[in-house]
Amino acid sequence: MARDGDPELELEPPRASSTGRVRSRPDPFLVVCRCFSLITALTAILCIAVNVLSAVRSFKNGSDVFDGIFRCYAVVIAFFVVLAETEWSFIIKFWKVLEYWAGRGMLQIFVAVMTRAFPDYSESQKDLVLLQNIASYTLLSCGLVYVISGLLCIGYLKRSRHQKEITREQAVQDLEELERRREELEQLLLDERRV
Known part of the structure; x- marks a missing residue:
């Protein structure tokens, strides 16, 4: 027990603990980058879905096997776009070019062009053509933003x-x-x- 008057034994009351985590405000620039990365990843997922649908239709018809194979390649490359947007260190370690925004943007433009290639303008597939256009032009826009930002050293x-x-x-x-x-x-x- 502490005795009154004995400064050696009197203890100061414990300071209020910081039970709440010390919070710093998030960097607005990084928040914008994460939102743009999310939009790009979702657009790449839309490209994957569109290319899968196109591949299935191409293989079903049997007449356009090459288009189906082309779409399968587009799916694989679009999957890499999604992985690049997660900035998973395993992917970045093996494909250093994806760390740089200009390289990432060129890959996105390539996937957009692959998604848009060989459009089928038959009346029965207007919905698929519309999805192809939306997915490809959106990913093309994201890719252009990445390339320009990469050239400006924003990355x-x-x-x-x-x-x-x-x-x-x-x-x-x-x-x-x-x-x-x-x-x-x-x-x-x-x-x-x-x-």
Whole structure:
């Protein structure tokens, strides 16, 4: 027990713990980049769906097997576009060109062109042609934005800010761990002095 007047034994009351996580505001630039990446990934998924439908119809007819094979390649490459937008380190490690926005944009433009190629203008497939046009022109727009942004070094700026955000989050976690450890030690010290 602490005695009155003995400064050595009087303990200051424990400081209010930071039970709430120290929050820093998200970087608006990174939020915009993530939203654009999400839009691009969803557009690439639409291209995958359109190309799968086109491949199935081509193989069903039997007359246009080459178009079906072409569509299968488009599906595989569009899948890589989706993976590139997740920025999964495994993919980036093996395909370094996808780390750079200009390279990523050129891949998206290629998929858009593949999706738009060989349109079937028969009356019965107007819905598929409309989906092809929407998917291809949207992905083409995303690809052009990526290429232009890559040439303007916006991708480098995004990677730099993302690295700073990771460093900041790690510092906050370390600070919270130190605060938790300090509170544990203060509690041990209080318990020790009470004995």
